[in-house]
Amino acid sequence: MPVQPDDPHTDRPGSALRADCGNCFGLCCVALTLSASADFPVDKDAGEPCQHLRTDFRCGIHQRLREQGYRGCTVYDCFGAGQKVSRITFGGQDWRRAPGSAERMFAVLPVMRQLHELLWYLGEALTLEPARPLYGELRDALDTTERLTLTDADALLELDMAARRAAVNPLLLRTSELVRAQVSGRKKNRRGADLLGTKLKGADLRGADLRGACLIAADLRDADLRLADLIGADLRDTDLRGADLTGAVFLVQTQVNAARGDAATALPTALTRPAHW
Incomplete structure (x- = not known):
């Protein structure tokens, strides 16, 4: 049936x-x-x-x-x-x-x-x-x-x-x-940007536009990505240890699965922490 x-x-x-x-x-x-x-x-x-x-x-x-x-x-x-x-x-x-x-x-x-x-x-x-x-x-x-x-x-x-x-x-x-308008001030626009391997540890990316950005192997440890738009962003081997993705917009499980994170990585409530983190 x-x-x-x-x-x-x-x-x-x-x-x-x-x-x-x-x-x-x-x-x-x-x-x-x-x-x-x-x-x-x-x-x-x-x-x-x-x-x-x-x-x-x-x-x-x-x-x-x-x-x-x-x-x-x-x-x-x-x-x-x-x-x-x-x-x-x-x-x-x-x-x-x-x-x-x-x-x-x-x-x-x-x-x-x-x-x-x-x-x-x-x-x-x-x-x-x-x-x-x-x-x-x-x-x-x-x-x-x-x-x-x-x-x-x-x-x-x-x-x-x-x-x-x-x-x-x-x-x-x-x-x-x-x-993203909930974040006051000017938000970073990195839509479609090539950020492969970029060092962004601790970066303030609240409300940023990261749609379609290439973040392969980027260092985003302890970065603040609250309310950032991550639709279509390539997060393969992106280091998200300690990063805060609370309320990140249009982040999906495949992106999270492809990244690296740890127990301190904060995820949107609809997503699950990968077993390999």
């Missing part, structure tokens, strides 16, 4: 937007391309099952992924797209028993993931008090996006995701501006 999607009108993005591997047919372990690197020990083509994927669609080395060189797997988050595609779009029929559906199922996954990511951002925006003037528009955008996730595979594959993102992005920008 297909599971039903959570009600998106909740105080926080719900379980429907969090990966539930027990209700997924191991789609990320098959649909994605892997390239041998610091994140993966082997090359794997899209559509080829990972060698560690078991017959029950569980990972055979889940507890040892980092030890085995699969760091990228511990960072990836489908935003709940895997179970939506498995249980709703394809009605609980897995790609092993219905191999004719495999190619379409794997192709739908990245589309659904992008839609679920938008749902996460819109759901977060609806929890932010400064964005209250936008709640009506945000709810309309969330409802439209949710309806798209419930269309059939053919409709999803024909969806223009660039257009959907372009329709939602202005709302997210306005939300960010309203939230």
